[in-house]
Amino acid sequence: MKTVYITRRETFNAAHKLWREEWSDEKNWGVFGKCSNHNWHGHNFQLYITVKGVPNQETGFVINLKLLSELVREHIIEALDHKNLNLDVPFLKGIMASTENMAIAIWDILDPLVRAHGGEMAKIKLIETENNFVEYYGGKEPF
Amino acid sequence: MKTVYITRRETFNAAHKLWREEWSDEKNWGVFGKCSNHNWHGHNFQLYITVKGVPNQETGFVINLKLLSELVREHIIEALDHKNLNLDVPFLKGIMASTENMAIAIWDILDPLVRAHGGEMAKIKLIETENNFVEYYGGKEPF
Amino acid sequence: MKTVYITRRETFNAAHKLWREEWSDEKNWGVFGKCSNHNWHGHNFQLYITVKGVPNQETGFVINLKLLSELVREHIIEALDHKNLNLDVPFLKGIMASTENMAIAIWDILDPLVRAHGGEMAKIKLIETENNFVEYYGGKEPF
C-alpha cells in the first residue's frame, strides 16, 4: 500500500495579540512580551494542510487539490484572512490565539470535511514568521 | 569613483487597516476592500534600507552595517514592531498607513540620520506580502 | 514630488521550447541546448509588474493593487497560465518564446491598460528559474 502525503499551502494576513483579560498589564507583558501590545500586531500566516492516502489508479491523486483548496478557503481562510484573530473569528472565540491553538482549531474544522470527501488529514503546519512555526498531527506523536 | 550600494534588511510585524474616518463603510470597502476590516489585520513586513557610497580604503565599507542596523532598529523598528500602524506610531499619525506612505515616512526619518554618519540614503524597499512591495528612491525617478 | 514604485507579483506555470523551425536539429541544439527539447519543457514563472507614481492624498495608493492584479490576471495570466507559450498564446505568435521577448510582449499589453487607469508602467521582472530572470523598463536604460 503506497501511502503518499500531499500538501496544499494557503495564506492569510491577520492581526492578533496574546493577552489574558484577567491578568495585569505587567503579568501580560512578563509572559507575552511585545506580543501583548494592546492595539494588536499582525502577521502573514502560511498554512500548510497535508492529506494522506493511496493515489487513485485513474487520476493519480491522493485528493484533488482543487477540492482541498476550496474546502480550506471556504472554511478557514475566509474566516481568518484580513481579520482580527481575537475578535473576528467564531472558531477562535474564547481561545488564546497562539499559533499552537490555531493549528488545533484548524485541524478540528478540516478533519471531518476532508473525511467527508474520502480523504484523511495527516498534518497542519502553520508558519507565523520566518523564525516561528508549529506542526500538529491531530494529537499523534510521530517523534 | 566606484560607487557601491549596500543594503540591510530588518523586519517587523504590525497591524494596520486602510480606512478613512470621513468615508462611509461602503466607500471604505469599495476602495480598500478587505484591507478596511474594522478590527485590523496585519503583516510580517520586510524593510530593506540601501545606502550608497565609495568603499572606505581601510575598511572596505560604504557604511558600517552594524551602525546602519542600530540606527534602523532604534528609530524605525522600535516604533513599528508589534505595533498598530494606525494607532501606535508617532511618525505615521495622520497619514494613511499604506505601504507607499510608510516607505516615504521611513526615508524621511533615516535620511538625516544616515547623512549625519557620513552616508547617503539611496533606496527604501518595503515588502508587505510575497505579492506586494514598494520602492522609494527619495523621490528620484531612476526609471 | 514623491514618486513611489509599487510592485505586484503574479505567477503562471507554462510549457515552452526554444526552437527555430528553419534550423536543423543540430543547430537548434547547439544554440538552445536542452531548452530545444522537441516535446517541450516548462517552468513556474513569476511575473513582477511595477507601476510608478505619486501616492494619492486620500488613499495613499500609487495605484489600487486590486485593480492592477485584475488587469494582469485578465490580460496576461489568463493567456499564459497552464498553457504552451509557443502554441497557445495569441500575443506570442511568431515570437521566439525567450524570457526576454515575453517581458517585452507583456509590457506592450499592460502599458496602455495601466495608462488608461491613470498609472504609469515602470518595470517588468520575469523570473524563469531561481537562477535566471529578466527585467525590462520599457526600453529605458536606467543603468
Place this chain on the structure above:
Amino acid sequence: MKTVYITRRETFNAAHKLWREEWSDEKNWGVFGKCSNHNWHGHNFQLYITVKGVPNQETGFVINLKLLSELVREHIIEALDHKNLNLDVPFLKGIMASTENMAIAIWDILDPLVRAHGGEMAKIKLIETENNFVEYYGGKEPF
C-alpha cells in the same frame, strides 16, 4: 544508535499534462481542470531525497552527498530535466504523471541504488509549485 536523516535537493524543469486518453475532453477538464491543457504546461520541480543512517565514525557522513547527488542526477534528473513527463520519460510510461506517482516512481529507482551503496532511503519530497508538494516514505505511514 544515533540515526540522522540527510537530504539533498536537486531540481528539474519539465512539461506535463494530466489527461486520460479514454476520457472525453469534458471529463478531463472536469477532473483535471487547467492541468489538462492539450498542449501541456510545465513546472520548476524541486526534488528532495532523504537518506537515513548512523554517521560514519571517520567521515561524519551518513552518506557522501557527492555520491548521492551523482546517483540522483544520473538516474533521475537526466531523465526528467527539460523533458515532457508524459512523452519522454521511460520510467513514467503508462503512469498518470501526477506528483504523487512521480514521487513513488523516483523512490522505486533510487531505493536499490542507494541500498547498493550502503545507504537507506527514508523519504522523497517533490515540490511542484510553492503551493503544492508531496512526500513519500516508501509506503510507510509515520503519521
Place this chain on the structure above:
Amino acid sequence: MKTVYITRRETFNAAHKLWREEWSDEKNWGVFGKCSNHNWHGHNFQLYITVKGVPNQETGFVINLKLLSELVREHIIEALDHKNLNLDVPFLKGIMASTENMAIAIWDILDPLVRAHGGEMAKIKLIETENNFVEYYGGKEPF
C-alpha cells in the same frame, strides 16, 4: 492529549573544513572533495529547534519561544556564530565537523536545558546550503 510541535529558527555563519589529520591530502580530497580545502570555507547555517508538548491552558504555549530562543542563543549560537567550527567550538572538539555530527552535538546540549524548563526536544534541523540539510530526532527513527 493534543501534542503540538513548535519550532524556532536561529542562524549562524561559520567556517569549517572536512579534514582528517591522519589522512594524506590525496585521501582527504578523495573523500571530502572541495570541502577539504586547507584554508577553510564557510556557510550561513540555519538551525531549527523543535519542541513538543501539549499547549498550556492559560498561555496557549508549548514552550515560551522567547525562552527557547534565549537558551539556543546563549548555549549554541554564541559558540558557533562567526567562528571556526574546527578550531573555536568547545563542544565540537575532536569531532568531525560534518552537519550530521553538529546536529547531534547541538541536541545533546539543548536536550537537558529544554527538559529543565519543562519542555521536550523533538527535532533538530540544520541547513548548510539550499541543497543540503540534516534532521535529527534524538536518535529516534520516525520513518
Place this chain on the structure above:
Amino acid sequence: MKTVYITRRETFNAAHKLWREEWSDEKNWGVFGKCSNHNWHGHNFQLYITVKGVPNQETGFVINLKLLSELVREHIIEALDHKNLNLDVPFLKGIMASTENMAIAIWDILDPLVRAHGGEMAKIKLIETENNFVEYYGGKEPF
C-alpha cells in the same frame, strides 16, 4: 531600441574575515566586530550577474545564459567556491575582503570577458546573508 536586462545567479561558499594586520586586536574588534574572528567565519554567497542588451532577432537572447554561466563559473566561482577569500583568491590579494570590494573585483574581471562576447555588463549583486547584500553598477549611480 528595446533594451532588456538579463540576470544569472551562481553561488559559492567561502570563508573570510575582516581584519587589518596593522591594527591592534582591539581596533579590529571595534571596527569589524565578530567579523574579525581570528580563525575566520564564512557564508553561502549568492552572486547575480546582470547583462544588458537588445534581444537577438533569431534567438530572442540578450546573451546566451549558458555562455554567461560558463564565463562566471570558470573565472569567478572556480576561484571563490570553498575557498578562503583572504588567503586563496589571487584577484582579492591585498584587498579587504568586504562584500563591497568583492563586487567591484568581480565586475572588473567579468566586464572585459562579457564585452569580448558581445555583451555589456550592467550590474553585480552579491548577497552575503539574508540580511546583507551589495549592488554595483560599474561605478554608475542610477539613483
